[in-house]
Amino acid sequence: MKLLRTRNILALVCATYLLLLVLSTLFAAQITSFDPKAMAPLQRLQAPSMEHWFGTDSFGRDVFTRTLYGGQVSLVVGVAVTLLALLVGTTIGLVSGYFSALDKVLMRIMDGIMSMPGIVLAVALMALFNADIKTVVIAITIPEIPRVARLVRSVVLTIREQEFVQAAIVTGCTVPQILYRHILPNAAGPLAVQATFVCASAILLEAYLSFLGVGLPQETPTWGNIMSGGRLSVQIAFWAILYPGIVLALTILSVNVLGDSIRDLFDPKGKK
């Protein structure tokens, strides 16, 4: 039962980091007194100091403040995409795993989505609609759905041949009852792991979109937008791109490490 010590400590550090991140983005207004959008030309491109921890960008905005507010967007996108992708992906996976007639059609659609790089698909979707947070979430969710759907489908294919599914049919359960009550809980472990990976990749994709300038409007603080703005002055003011980059990298790392330790928890062979 005892997991390797170092892994536990690493997971604990990552969980603590994420908790701090969530709290500090939620209470961003209490932590800093700066306005994330207000420009102050006289203060522009100042190096990190006691007043401006992460320095200021080329419009004189405090990078630390913008990073905190940007975290709100990243976390909302991460969580919303994960939930939406789980919801839609699970349903598609359950249906195509259980009904072999629909399986062929649904899985070919999933293959089609998967054959395109997620970022390209997301950029294309963003180009079609208004840039607001709803569109960003939807544009990022669609490329993530097949990962969940395929996972759930593979679990259904192995579980549905088990005797307890027959037993559920014999009990008189309807198909949705069998799918959601009897089969889906068996996928909980792998799904939890997959959810963390979807969350990490959604945060990253959102940053890509903003960085490329197709995400939320430039003045909205998101990690991608901050870095995209900092890119122009990177030779004289590296901090506007470095610090949000570090925060982003640590966030992705932490979510992935947590995913790994969840997988270890569910994997009987990993227990030592």
Next chain:
Amino acid sequence: MSDNVLEVRGLSIAVGGEEGDSALVRDVNFSLAEGKTVGIVGESGSGKTLTSLALMGLLSPPLKVTAGSIRLAGEELVGAPEQRLRALRGNRMAMVFQEPMTSLNPVLSIGYQLSEALMVHSGCSRKEALAKAVQLLDRVRIPKARERLRSYPHELSGGMRQRVMIAMAMMCDPKVIVADEPTTALDVTVQAEVLMLLKDLQREYRTAVVFISHDLGVIGDVCDEVMVMYRGDVVETGAVAEVLQRPRHAYTAALLAARPAFHRGAHALRLDKRTRLADLNSMMEAT
């Protein structure tokens, strides 16, 4: 005729294909009165399990019932709509499976799995269903029944799980229980307990049982009548004592003789079996 809860007439099962059907089970006939047990015995692949699946309406394409009728308390099941079958399953007819390790869902609690059938069919509340579950767990002699509701299958032994399965089958007071090799996976002492329990419950609730097994000893113990199947045909049928003591068909005799006997040496048994199986094949071709 109306005394019988289950009437099977001329039941045939086949695999449908483009070149027509190839029959797997041919012309099965039996009837079962309240509180009685009919045994179906035969070797692997003789059609026992197919017959039981057909009774529950669980054959999935390309398997299908090609002829005959199955009547449950007078109601025709062959060709009945899926919705009607679903309403009957778990309610009027229930099933106990062979493998107690895999026939309970590992991620759902015993209480949930027990109460489900009753909630699905009678629409009663979870509380009422759980009360009935405790009562039945007590009845199948599971100690500390109330605490067990929260247990998960992996916390129970094989014999306990099979008793839970029996309790699950009894939840809606079904007319007929189909037990497909219910004791095959259990060791002999547990097997005896489970069989006794099944008989007790049957006497108490007047449930009819279709008992499938390849173990003639078990069949002799629990059944009133027995049907011997070989390669999809019913080769012999009759009262259990009659069939087991004075088999009329050569295959039944061969099955009886094929049981391992303790007083013979292992070597003798092996030789014995080989010659007998060769005889059996030539015998079946002759008929």
